[in-house]
Amino acid sequence: xxxxxxxxxxxxxxxxxxxxxxxxxxxxxxxxxxxxxxxxxxxxxxxxxxxxxxxxxxxxxxxxxxxxxxxxxxxxxxxxxxxxxxxxxxxxxxxxxxxxxxxxxxxxxxxxxxxxxxxxxxxxxxxxxxxxxxxxxxxxxxxxxxxxxxxxxxxxxxxxxxxxxxxxxxxxxxxxxxxxxxxxxxxxxxxxxxxxxxxxxxxxxxxxxxxxxxxxxxxxxxxxxxxxxxxxxxxxxxxxxxxxxxxxxxxxxxxx
Amino acid sequence: xxxxxxxxxxxxxxxxxxxxxxxxxxxxxxxxxxxxxxxxxxxxxxxxxxxxxxxxxxxxxxxxxxxxxxxxxxxxxxxxxxxxxxxxxxxxxxxxxxxxxxxxxxxxxxxxxxxxxxxxxxxxxxxxxxxxxxxxxxxxxxxxxxxxxxxxxxxxxxxxxxxxxxxxxxxxxxxxxxxxxxxxxxxxxxxxxxxxxxxxxxxxxxxxxxxxxxxxxxxxxxxxxxxxxxxxxxxxxxxxxxxxxxxxxxxxxxxxxxxxxxxxxxxxxxxxxxxxxxxxxxxxxxxxxxxxxxxxxxxxxxxxxxxxxxxxxxxxxxxxxxxxxxxxxxxxxxxxxxxxxxxxxxxxxxxxxxxxxxxxxxxxxxxxxxxxxxxxxxxxxxxxxxxxxx
Amino acid sequence: xxxxxxxxxxxxxxxxxxxxxxxxxxxxxxxxxxxxxxxxxxxxxxxxxxxxxxxxxxxxxxxxxxxxxxxxxxxxxxxxxxxxxxxxxxxxxxxxxxxxxxx
Numbered sequence: 175x176x177x178x179x180x181x182x183x184x185x186x187x188x189x190x191x192x193x194x195x196x197x198x199x200x201x202x203x204x205x206x207x208x209x210x211x212x213x214x215x216x217x218x219x220x221x222x223x224x225x226x227x228x229x230x231x232x233x234x235x236x237x238x239x240x241x242x243x244x245x246x247x248x249x250x251x252x253x254x255x256x257x258x259x260x261x262x263x264x265x266x267x268x269x270x271x272x273x274x275x276x277x278x279x280x281x282x283x284x285x286x287x288x289x290x291x292x293x294x295x296x297x298x299x300x301x302x303x304x305x306x307x308x309x310x311x312x313x314x315x316x317x318x319x320x321x322x323x324x325x326x327x328x329x330x331x332x333x334x335x336x337x338x339x340x341x342x343x344x345x346x347x348x349x350x351x352x353x354x355x356x357x358x359x360x361x362x363x364x365x366x367x368x369x370x371x372x373x374x375x376x377x378x379x380x381x382x383x384x385x386x387x388x389x390x391x392x393x394x395x396x397x398x399x400x401x402x403x404x405x406x407x408x409x410x411x412x413x414x415x416x417x418x419x420x421x422x423x424x425x426x427x428x429x430x
Numbered sequence: 431x432x433x434x435x436x437x438x439x440x441x442x443x444x445x446x447x448x449x450x451x452x453x454x455x456x457x458x459x460x461x462x463x464x465x466x467x468x469x470x471x472x473x474x475x476x477x478x479x480x481x482x483x484x485x486x487x488x489x490x491x492x493x494x495x496x497x498x499x500x501x502x503x504x505x506x507x508x509x510x511x512x513x514x515x516x517x518x519x520x521x522x523x524x525x526x527x528x529x530x531x532x533x534x535x536x537x538x539x540x541x542x543x544x545x546x547x548x549x550x551x552x553x554x555x556x557x558x559x560x561x562x563x564x565x566x567x568x569x570x571x572x573x574x575x576x577x578x579x580x581x582x583x584x585x586x587x588x589x590x591x592x593x594x595x596x597x598x599x600x601x602x603x604x605x606x607x608x609x610x611x612x613x614x615x616x617x618x619x620x621x622x623x624x625x626x627x628x629x630x631x632x633x634x635x636x637x638x639x640x641x642x643x644x645x646x647x648x649x650x651x652x653x654x655x656x657x658x659x660x661x662x663x664x665x666x667x668x669x670x671x672x673x674x675x676x677x678x679x680x681x682x683x684x685x686x687x688x689x690x691x692x693x694x695x696x697x698x699x700x701x702x703x704x705x706x707x708x709x710x711x712x713x714x715x716x717x718x719x720x721x722x723x724x725x726x727x728x729x730x731x732x733x734x735x736x737x738x739x740x741x742x743x744x745x746x747x748x749x750x751x752x753x754x755x756x757x758x759x760x761x762x763x764x765x766x767x768x769x770x771x772x773x774x775x776x777x778x779x780x781x782x783x784x785x786x787x788x789x790x791x792x793x794x795x796x797x798x799x800x801x802x803x804x805x806x807x808x809x810x811x812x813x814x815x816x817x818x819x820x
Numbered sequence: 821x822x823x824x825x826x827x828x829x830x831x832x833x834x835x836x837x838x839x840x841x842x843x844x845x846x847x848x849x850x851x852x853x854x855x856x857x858x859x860x861x862x863x864x865x866x867x868x869x870x871x872x873x874x875x876x877x878x879x880x881x882x883x884x885x886x887x888x889x890x891x892x893x894x895x896x897x898x899x900x901x902x903x904x905x906x907x908x909x910x911x912x913x914x915x916x917x918x919x920x921x922x923x
C-alpha cells in the first residue's frame with residue numbers, strides 16, 4: 175500500500191523531484207528532500223509531510239479533517255516560530271487541499287541508527303544503568319519546559335507523545351535540544367481543561383510506552399513544566415485540573 | 431511457547447485438560463459458560479457451553495441497576511441448569527459440578543455494582559457448596575484473553591469497545607496497557623443514549639438497531655470529531671446530535687429547508703439539497719461514520735506508536751459489521767491484519783471469564799480471603815498483573 | 821422481638837429466623853451473602869464473631885440455634901432498615917436457591 179501512496183506523492187511533486195520516505199505514522203507519510211518547493215537557490219534539507227486520504231472514513235469526513243489539520247498545523251508552526259523560547263520546525267509551504275506541508279528538517283540519527291525522537295532516545299537508554307542519568311533528566315526537564323512555554327502562550331498540542339518530540343544535538347556542547355512537532359491537533363486555547371488533558375495525554379503516553387521508568391520520567395517532565403510558569407496562580411489551576419482529569423480517568427464509572 | 435509456571439496447578443483427576451465455569455453479569459447480560467482448556471496449550475480452548483440471557487429495558491429507557499440485578503437473580507439457577515445439561519451432552523452424562531469443574535471464575539468488575547454483586551453471591555455459594563476454587567476476574571481481561579484465544583497467540587493491539595468501555599490496549603511488561611481511551615463516555619453508552627432519544631428498540635440491542643438503520647442512510651451530516659492524541663471524546667458529538675435530533679423530532683421528523691441547506695452545505699448544490707429529505711437513517715449513518723472513524727483513527731495511532739500490525743476488536747460494539755469493515759480497510763492499508771469475533775464472544779459472555787479465570791488458576795492464583803471476591807465498579811485493565819504471559 | 825440493651829441508640833429493629841437443612845448451609849449463606857461484603861452506605865464496618873455494621877448507624881447480629889439462622893437488624897432509621905434488610909433477604913434467597921438446586 176505505501177508504494178501506491180509514494181507513487182501518488184511522486185506524481186504530485188513531479189517525476190524527478192528527489193524524495194525519500196523516512197517514516198510512516200498513523201496519520202502522515204514523512205519524506206526527506208533536498209529541494210526547496212519553489213526557490214532553487216534555497217535547496218537544502220526539507221521535510222515533506224503528506225496526509226493521505228484514509229479509505230476507511232467517509233470521503234467528506236476525510237476531506238474536512240485533512241484540510242482542517244493541515245491548515246491548523248501550518249498556522250501553529252507560523253505562530254509558534256515567532257514565539258520566544260519555543261523550538262519548532264520552520265514552516266516553508268503548504269497545500270491544504272491535497273494535504274501537503276513543507277518544513278525545515280530537524281533531528282538526526284541516534285547511536286543505534288534510529289531517528290532522534292524522544293521515544294527512541296528513551297528506548298536507547300531503557301536499562302537500569304542509563305535510565306536515570308543526568309543526560310536523560312536534562313532532556314526531560316527541557317521537554318517539560320517546552321510544553322510549559324507552549325501552554326503559557328495559550329497553545330495546546332493535542333497529541334503529546336514521545337514520538338512527537340524530536341531531539342537535536344547542539345554542535346558546540348553536545349546538548350540535546352527538544353523540538354515539538356506534529357501540530358495537526360493543536361490550537362489556541364485559554365481553557366484550563368485543554369491544558370489538563372494535554373498533560374494527561376502525555377503522562378499516559380509515557381506510562382504506556384516507557385512503563386519501566388515512567389514514574390521518574392513524568393516527574394521530571396512536570397518539574398520542567400513548572401519552571402516555564404511565571405504566574406503561580408495559573409500553574410496551580412492547570413495542575414489542579416490535570417489531577418481532576420486523571421481522577422476522572424481512574425474513577426470513571428464503567429456503567430452501560 | 432508455554433511457560434513452565436503455567437502448570438503450577440494441574441487439572442483434577444489426572445486429566446490433560448481443565449474444566450472451568452465462568453459467570454458474567456457486569457451489565458445487562460447474564461452469561462454462564464463452561465470451557466475445556468488443554469493442559470499443553472492454554473490457547474487451545476473448546477467451548478462446551480455458552481448461554482446468555484439479556485435484560486432489555488423498554489424503548490426510551492436505559493437499564494437500571496436494580497432491575498438488572500433482579501433479572502440476574504431470577505435467571506442464575508435456570509441458566510446454570512441449562513449449562514449443566516449441555517455439559518452432560520458433550521462431556522458425558524456422568525458430568526458433575528463437584529467432580530469435574532476445576533475452578534469457578536466470576537466477574538469482579540468493572541461494571542454495575544448491583545448486577546455484579548448478584549452474580550458474585552451466586553458464585554460464592556456454588557464455590558463454598560462444592561469446595562471449588564473461586565477466581566475473581568477483570569471483565570476487560572476476559573475480553574482480551576478470549577480474543578487472544580481466537581487470534582492464537584499473536585500480540586495484537588486490542589480495541590475494546592462496549593457499553594461501558596472504550597479502550598485501545600496493548601500488552602507490554604506483564605500488563606495490558608491502555609494506550610488510548612475515551613475521556614468521557616463510552617461508545618456503546620453513546621449509541622444507547624442516541625437510541626433512547628429516537629426511541630429505537632433496546633432489543634436485541636440498541637447498537638444493533640442503529641446499525642441496521644445506518645445501512646439505509648445515504649446523506650452524511652457533518653458532526654463534531656474529537657480526537658486528542660490517542661484518546662477521544664464523545665460527549666461533544668452526542669450533545670450536538672441530541673439537540674439536532676430533538677429539533678428534528680419536534681418538526682415532524684424532518685428538518686426545515688434552511689436547516690437542511692446548512693447541514694448539507696458541503697454538497698454545493700442547493701437544488702439537489704432541496705429535493706432530498708434527511709431521515710432517521712441518515713442520522714444513524716452519520717453518527718456511526720463519525721464515531722467509528724474516530725475509533726479507527728486512535729487504533730491506527732496506537733498501532734503506529736507500538737509498531738504492531740495486528741488488531742483485535744472485542745466488546746459488544748465490536749460486532750458492528752461497519753466498524754469491522756472500516757478496521758479491515760485500515761489494516762489493509764498498513765499491510766496488517768484484523769481479527770474480530772461474532773456476537774457469541776463479542777457480547778459479554780461467561781466463556782471469556784472462564785478463559786481468563788483458568789489462566790489465573792493454573793498459574794497458581796489462590797483466593798486468600800473471601801473478602802477478595804468483593805466486587806468493584808472501577809477496576810482498570812492495567813491494574814491486573816498478567817503473570818501468565820511473557 | 822427481644823429487646824437488646826446493647827443497641828439502644830438504634831431504635832428500629834427486625835428479627836429474621838431462617839431454618840436450614842444443616843449447619844454447613846448456614847455457613848455457606850453467611851459467607852456468601854451476609855458477612856463478606858460491606859453493608860450498603862456503611863463503609864465503617866465493625867465486625868466480630870456474631871455481628872457486623874456500624875455501631876452508630878446499623879448493626880446486624882447473627883447466631884444459630886439448632887439449624888435456624890437468626891438475624892437481628894438494628895437501625896438508626898426506618899429507611900436504612902428497609903433498604904438493607906430487603907437487599908440482604910434477596911441475596912440470601914439467591915444463595916438458598918442455588919444450594920437447593922445444585923447440592
